[in-house]
Amino acid sequence: MRRNAVKLATVAGALMIAAVAAVAARHAIAAASPIKIAIPAELSGSGASVGTLWRDGVELAISDLNAKGGILGHPLVGTVYDTQTNPSVSRAVILKALDGHPYAVLGPVYSGSIQVDEPLTQKARIAEIMGGEAANLTTMGDPYIFRTSLGQAQTVPPVVDYLVKDLHAKRVGMIWVNDDYGKGGHSIFLADAKKAGLKVVADISSEAGQVSFAPDLLKLRAAHVDAVFVYLHEEENARLLKGMRQMGLKVPVVGGTTLIDAQTMKLAGSDANGVVSFSGLASGSPLPAVQDFVRRFEARFHVHPDHNALKGYMAVWMVKAGTEKMGKLDAHGLAAALHGMTIDPKTQPGILLPMHIFPNGDIDNGGFLIVTKNNAQHVIRVVPPAM
C-alpha cells in the first residue's frame, strides 16, 4: 500500500515535471528577445493596392515562422508603417522605423519611396529587402538593398526571345505607360529588341489610368505590326485588350508581367486569352507550394494574392535564411550574409524556388514563359535561374 503510494507520487511528480517542461518550452519562444521587423508599405495613395498585398504577405510569413518557433528561437514582431505613396512621408516613416532599431526593413514597393529610404537604411547598416522592380534600384552601389523578385532587366529578354524564336516577328509595336514602371520596361525592350534585330515600328506611350486606347490602337493598326509588346498596369492592360477586340485588331500580344496577372485576366475576361509574358514567381505559378500559399492567403485575408504578396512573403524567409547562415542575430551582418547566398526551398520552404542573391542585391529564382487561357496561366516553358 505504501509502495503504491510512492509509485503514484513518483508518476505524479514526473507528469508535473513533464507538464512544466512542456509549458516552459511553449513559452521559451515568447521569452526570447523578439526580432523587430519594420514594414514600410504603400497602404494609402496610388500604391495602396500594391502595398497592402505586400504587407499581408509579410504578415503571413511572420505568422508562419512564429508558429514554427521563429528564427533561432526568437519570435518575429512586425510593425507596419504607411508611406502614403509619398516620398516625403516615406522618409518620415523610415526615420521612425530606424528610431526603433529594427532587425531588417521589409519594403516599400514603389521606387520613389525606396530611393528615399535607401540612403537611411544604408547609413544605419540595416538590410532593406524591398518590392521594387525598377532597373536602377540595384545599381546605386548600396550593399544593404535587396530585391524579392526579378528586375525588369531579367523579365523582358525572355519575351523578346519568344518574339524572335517562336513568333518569328520582324516588325513590332510597343505600348507602354509613362511612369517609372513603364519607362524602365520601355528602355530595356528597345535595347533588347535592337540587339535581337526586331524593328520597333510603333512606339506609343500612354498615361496611367488612361480610359480609351482607341487612338493608340489606330496608330498600331496603321503600322502593320507582326506583334505588339504591352507594358501597362493591370487595369490599362484590360482596357487595351478589350479595345483590340472591339476594333478587330488581331495581332499576337506579349508584354510585361502584369499582362498575365490575375487582375488583368479577371478584368479582361476572354479578351486576355492568348497573351504571353514572362513571369517570375506569381500567384498563378504551377507549383504546389505557391498554390498552398494562395489558399492560405485567401483564407486569412479574403483576397487573391498577387506577385507583391508573394514577394513580401519571401522577404521574411530571406531574413530567416540569412540569419540562420550567420547562426546568430546580427542586424548589421545580415546584408553581408545574404550577398552571394543561394537559398534552397528544401531548407527554407517559404522561398518556394531556388533563389540566388547577387552581390548588388538582385536575385534570380528563374521563372516561366506563360500564356493565358480561360482565366488561367499555362506554362509554355520553364526558364531556370542563371546561377
Add this chain to the structure above:
Amino acid sequence: MTAVRQAGTLAGALGAILAAGLLAQGLAPYGVYLLSLWAVYTVAAIGLNLTLGYAGQISLAQAAFVGIGAYTTAILLPHGVPFGATLLAGAAISFALGVLLGFPALRVQGHYLAFVTLALTTLAFLVFRNESWLTGGVGGISHIARPAPFTSGRGYNLLCLGVLALVSFAVWWLLRSPWGRAFVALRENPVRAASLGVDVRAYTLLAFAIGAALGGVSGALYAPLVQYVEPSPFALAFSLSLLMMVVVGGSGSFLGPYVGALVAVLLPEWLRFLHDYYLVLYAALVILLLIAAPEGLVGLAAKGLRRRPQGHPAAEAKP
C-alpha cells in the same frame, strides 16, 4: 492697439519657431524631420495665404511653384551652386512664372482662376515627368546633398526654421506696408479699392507672384530635406493639401498657415496608432473642423478669446 496686435502675431510666429527649434534638440531623428517638414510646408502655405487669404485669389498652382523650387535646387546643387543661390533662383523663377501666369490668368476670378492655375500644376507635372534630360523623369533626382554646415538632421532643421523666421518677418513687414493694406482692400471690395486709386490688377498680380516665390523658397528647402525629388509629390493633391492647410489654419490670418501646416503634418502621424483607419479619422476631423469653424483654427481661438471677457461680468453679477 492694432500695431500692438500685429506685433503680437509676429511674436507668436517667432515664438512658435523658437519653440520648434528647442523641441528639436530633444527629439529623435523622426521628430526632427517632422518639425523640418512643418517649417517647409508652412513657408509654402504662407505664400498661398498671401494669394488666397489676403488677395482673395484661389490658386491651385502652389504645388507647381514648390516643385519648381525643389527641382531648381536639386539640379543646381550638384553643379557646385551654393544653396543660397539655388534658393534665390527657385524663388526668382517661381516669381517670374507667377507674373507670366498671373498676367493673363487674373483676368478671371474665383473658380475660373482655380482652373487656370490647375492647368499650370498639370503642365509643371508633365515637364517634371517628361523632360528626363533635366529632371530625371519619373526616376527623379536622388542623393541630393544638404548644404554645409547643415548636413545633419538637426542642423538642417535649424536652417529650415531660420528661413521660416526670415519669411515670417518679411511677410509681416509686407502686410503692414501700404502693399499689404492694398491686398486686403482688394479682397474686401475690389471696386472700392479701385475707386481709392489702388491698381487692382498690379496688386493682385504682385500678391500672386510673391505667393509663388514663397512656394519656390519652400521647394528649395524641400529638396535637401527629403534628399530626393520626383514629379508625383508636386501634383494636384499637394496643391489641395496646401489649400487645406491655409483654410484649416485660418485663411487671411497671419498665424493660420503655421497652425494649418501643423495639423497637416502632425495630426496624421499622431493618429497612426489607428492603423488602417488613421487617414479616415484624419479626413473626418478636418471636415468636422471646417463645419465647426469655417474661419479656421485661428479664427476659432480668436472667437474664444473674444467671448471670455463678455462672460465675466455676467458671472460676477450672480450673487
